[in-house]
Amino acid sequence: MGTEVLRGRWRTSGRALLRVIVVWMVSTLTMLLLAGVLPDFQLQSPGDDSITRTAYTAAWGAGAFGLLSALVWPLLVRALLLVPALVLGLLVFFLNGSLLLLALRLIPYGGGVTDPQNAVVVAAVMSAVASATSTALAVGDDSAYRRRLSRLADRRRRRDGAYAGQGSxxxxxxxxxxxxxxxxxxxxxxxxxxxxxxxxxxxxxxxxxxPWRTDWSSQTGASQLGILHGSNHDVPAFRWYEKDTGRIIVSNxxxxxxxxxxxxxxxxxxxxxxxxxxxxxxxxxxxxxxxxxxxxxxxxxxxxxxxxxxxxxxxxxxxxxxxxxxxxxxxxxxxxxxxxxxxxxxxxxxxxxxxxxxxxxxxxxxxxxxxxxxxxxxxxxxxxxxxxxxxxxxxxxxxxxxxxxxxxxxxxxxxxxxxxxxxxxxxxxxxxxxxxxxxSDHGQSVGETFEGLYGLTLKDLVRAGCGLPVSRRAERTRSGAEARFAARHAVRSALHRPVHQGADEPEENAAPDSEPVVLASGNLGLVSFPGVPGRMSLEQIDRRHPALLRTLAGHPGIGFLLVRSEARGSVVLAAGGVEIALADLGDDGPLAGMGPGAADAVRRTDGFPHVADIMVNSSYDPETGQVHAFEEQIGSHGGLGGEQSRAFLLSxxxxxxxxxxxxxxxxxxxxxxxxxxxxxxxxxxxxxxxxxxxxxxxxxxxxxxxxxxxxxxxxxxxxxx
Incomplete structure (x- = not known):
């Protein structure tokens, strides 16, 4: 048995030595090739420019570079651990080039000549070739990889007795x-x-x-906060406006x-x-x-x-x-x-x-x-x-x-x-x-974007419904024109006086700081009015912007709205004048096809302190599974509708x-x-x-x-x- 163990160790050592020699030879050939290709990289050997002497010089250089990479490189990286990851990644190339310059100086006779720029290139190519060669040699020898992992694990167990006691x-x-x-x-x-x-x-x-079903806010900020910290209370979306602090919270x-x-x-x-x-x-x-x-x-x-x-x-x-x-x-x-x-x-x-x-x-x-x-x-x-x-x-x-x-x-x-x-x-x-x-933390639902389908953004539609200026592009769309006409007509009816057709100013009875903050989280939109403290009610919105809710609820790209009514509590609005008290909301009606538990998800979000004045969920087609993101995303998540709300757990x-x-x-x-x-x-x-x-x-x-x-x-x- 002892003889077999000894033979096994000799075989292992022999294979390791062979890999080192092969990698060294390939690195030497690579250095020779680069010296022939790059005009500013030369392998000099004074008094003897023969191929043999040049190859000998390349072998010295390749060996010195490999040895420095193995011994010095980890120390250099450790010294730079506090450098941000991206900067460290860039420094890697410059430090690698510096090691090559040092390796060329270690050649006992003659040496190589190159500039710092070429040194970076040569070092990068040689590192890549050496790594590829080592990987190729190990492809047919899975035992080498397993032995390395076993050595690491055994070394940890020997050094740290605490883990040995926890092995079970x-x-x-x-x-x-x-x-x-x-x-x-x-x-x-x-x-x-x-x-x-x-x-x-x-x-x-x-x-x-x-499978598991996400909350209404089907996005990483809400899901991962809940998974890792046990609570995603008061996370109504990926991004939202907080009136009490005046800040926009963005999860990433x-x-x-x-x-x-x-x-x-x-x-x-x-x-x-x-x-x-x-x-x-x-x-x-x-x-x-x-x-x-x-x-x-x-x-x-x-x-x-x-x-x-x-x-x-x-x-x-x-x-x-x-x-x-x-x-x-x-x-x-x-x-x-x-x-x-x-x-x-x-x-x-x-x-x-x-x-x-x-x-x-x-x-x-x-x-x-x-x-x-x-x-x-x-x-x-x-x-x-x-x-x-x-x-x-x-x-x-x-x-x-x-x-x-x-x-x-x-x-x-x-x-x-x-x-x-x-x-x-x-x-x-x-x-x-x-x-x-x-x-997973959520899925994704596919669909043409809201802007791509209708030619204007949710912000454009909200501003048009408020009678506020919008871009010329949005004005030319059918949705934008209809929204602005509805806004003018609603203001005229509410105030019983004409409204200047060409004016782009907000209504006279609106506060100067009442321009809405419109944010998007996938196919979930949030509309807040900073000038009104607390959660603005349906009645307040109708008094200030008589056409807004009707414009939003009636748009074909919008599935439903969530707002708070002073008379009925929170309600869900949808096309055709639909208005359902949140307490009576089921998974049919405006939420039809959006999956079981959709109504409960909406009710939970409604109780958040920072829920928006108007929560907007895009329309959803159960036959095609398509939603319409209010962002530039054809695969989106953040609201209700389709596969975005159905994640998985593989245990x-x-x-x-x-x-x-x-x-x-x-x-x-x-x-x-x-x-x-x-x-x-x-x-x-x-x-x-x-x-x-x-x-x-x-x-x-x-x-x-x-x-x-x-x-x-x-x-x-x-x-x-």
């Missing part, structure tokens, strides 16, 4: 596929796009698939996200789902985790207590990662330009503009953020963390502009499935067993069912309860941390311990083994 208690990884609806997932499984997820639901199923702005997280913690008295040994990666909110990367709610004000760069270090400590990401980033930009051009030439409808910065935004979401988040999650698992929650946003970003069932979005979903496969493979080598839960069978077979899982807050129950099943009862000890941005400078900084020893393991 499984950790949990929650992977959020942003915007992937229940039906989209089923279609992807049927089409073979997501083999890893499909395998979990196959003949030897390890997971169960459960750092300051707004921090405020929403503070309010949720204050309401629940619970730090969040991840307060005990948790990690939050790529999310809007922290969930109470200590370990954070790409978390928006802590981005507004970062301190040593809440800034973590472990994900960045694990990724950028290998210069080849930066090169791979840069190449993939460029490829994704080109892919988007090609796909948008093809859609435009084929006159695909519905279609929105995809120019400007969008190709770069798409590439960041589908490549950079995905890579950093996935590597961070893998590091968390090898570190043995108890609860990890990560958001992969690539599909949602592409589906907004290409459509949720488009080929473009399907290919992104296919690549996300590969990422989940990587995470699942790492779980086999982690220091504790892991249960992987995959879920291991070893966990208790989310709900009984006869029940439906409704609302993000209920999902939080389910996930919390599963965590307790894994590690026993947990005591929630109170808000006083939760690390919020406002507390970052209050002298709290440095628990948010990366674990240096862990990161060394990830990149040195």
């Amino acid at each position: 208690h499984p950790g949990t990884v929650f992977v959020q596929l942003d915007g992937v609806g229940h039906r989209v997932l089923l279609d992807a499984i049927a089409d073979g796009l997501v083999p890893h997820l499909a395998g979990w639901l196959g003949e030897d199923a390890t997971h169960r698939l459960t 702005r750092p300051a707004s996200a921090a405020e929403l997280q503070r309010r949720a913690i204050e309401r629940t008295g619970d730090g969040g789902l991840l307060t005990l040994d948790g990690a939050s990666r790529g999310n809007l909110f922290s969930g109470g985790a200590d370990q954070l990367a790409l978390v928006l709610s802590i981005a507004a004000r970062r301190g040593r207590a809440n800034r973590s760069r472990s994900g960045y270090f694990a990724y950028f400590s290998d210069p080849a990662n930066a090169v791979r990401t840069a190449v993939s980033f460029a490829a994704e930009v080109c892919r988007e330009i090609a796909q948008s051009t093809r859609a435009r030439l084929r006159k695909v409808r519905p279609r929105v503009s995809r120019g400007g910065l969008y190709p770069l935004i798409r590439a960041f979401a589908t490549v950079v953020e995905r890579d950093v988040v996935v590597v961070a999650v893998m590091g968390d698992m090898l570190a043995g963390r108890t609860a990890i929650y990560a958001d992969l946003v690539g599909y949602d970003e592409v589906a907004h502009h290409s459509g949720p069932h488009s080929h473009d979005a399907a290919q992104v979903l296919k690549r996300l499935d590969r990422s989940i496969g990587l995470i699942a493979e790492v779980a086999d080598h982690a220091p504790r067993p892991y249960r992987i839960v995959v879920l 291991p069978l070893v966990l208790s069912p989310p709900v009984a077979d006869s029940e439906e899982l409704v609302g993000a807050e209920r999902v939080h309860e389910v996930l919390g129950r599963w965590l307790r099943e894994g590690v026993g009862p947990q005591v929630p941390l109170g808000p006083a000890v939760v690390r919020l941005p406002q507390q970052a400078d209050a002298g709290m311990p440095d628990a948010g900084m990366p674990d240096a020893a862990r990161d060394d393991e990830l990149n040195s083994a």
Whole structure:
């Protein structure tokens, strides 16, 4: 037995040495080729310009560069951990070029000559080639990859006895596929796009698939706040106006996200789902985790207590990662330009503009953020963390502009499935067993935009209904002309005096600051009048703007309105003069086809302190499943209607069912309860941390311990083994 073990070790060492030699040879050839192609990059060998001597010089340079990359590079990246991720990604190339210049100087005779610009190019190409060669050599040797993961896990167990004692208690990884609806997932499984997820639901199923219904505000801000912090109370939309503060809250702005997280913690008295040994990666909110990367709610004000760069270090400590990401980033930009051009030439409808910065935004979401988040999650698992929650946003970003069932979005979903496969493979080598839960925060509904279909925006329509100036383009549309005529006619009838046909001033009885604030969240619109304190009533709106509600409710692109009546309480208005008291509202009538529980969702939102004066939901066609977003999105979410309100929860069978077979899982807050129950099943009862000890941005400078900084020893393991 001892002889066999010794032989196995020799074989392993021999294969490793062979890989090093092959990579060195390929790097040497690459350097020779670059020296021949780039005029300003020369390999000099004084007194002997023979091919042999030049090749010998290239071998020295390639070897020195490889050695410096392995030894010095991780130290350089660690020194720059407090640099923002985007800046660090750019610095990677310049630092890599500097290492090449140093490597050329280390050649014992002669050396290479190049300028800094060429050094960056040469270093990037050599890193990419070396990485590709190593990957190619490992393709047929899965055991090498598994051995590396096993070494990392064993090293962690030996070094940290705490995890050895927890080995029998499984950790949990929650992977959020942003915007992937229940039906989209089923279609992807049927089409073979997501083999890893499909395998979990196959003949030897390890997971169960459960749909869940979102709140009226079917968007990440509301859903993820509810899932991670247990409350999305008073989140009426993705963006809304607050009269008491005069602020517009936008869920994906750092300051707004921090405020929403503070309010949720204050309401629940619970730090969040991840307060005990948790990690939050790529999310809007922290969930109470200590370990954070790409978390928006802590981005507004970062301190040593809440800034973590472990994900960045694990990724950028290998210069080849930066090169791979840069190449993939460029490829994704080109892919988007090609796909948008093809859609435009084929006159695909519905279609929105995809120019400007969008190709770069798409590439960041589908490549950079995905890579950093996935590597961070893998590091968390090898570190043995108890609860990890990560958001992969690539599909949602592409589906907004290409459509949720488009080929473009399907290919992104296919690549996300590969990422989940990587995470699942790492779980086999982690220091504790892991249960992987995959879920979404909402779906998306498809449809022509409101502006694309009717030629004017919701803001144009509201202003026209108020008799306020609108753009000439909106004036020329049928909807705009009808709205302005209705406004003039209503004012004339209300005031019993003529109105100047050419005037664009607001009504004389309106306050100077009564111009409405009109905001859009997918196919949900919000209209607020800042000049009127509190929630404006139906009667007040009719007195100030007699045609507005009738104009909105009667428009074919609008499904229903929610307003408060002084006489009847809150009411729902729709076309044909329909007015239904909210207490009597059912899932038929104006809400027909919008799904079970739609009326309850509207009633819940009506009770929020910051609900808008007028809540506007677009029309919905149950036959086609189409809604009409008030934003430039052909795949949208944020309101009621279609697939946007139906998300999914894919959970291991070893966990208790989310709900009984006869029940439906409704609302993000209920999902939080389910996930919390599963965590307790894994590690026993947990005591929630109170808000006083939760690390919020406002507390970052209050002298709290440095628990948010990366674990240096862990990161060394990830990149040195």
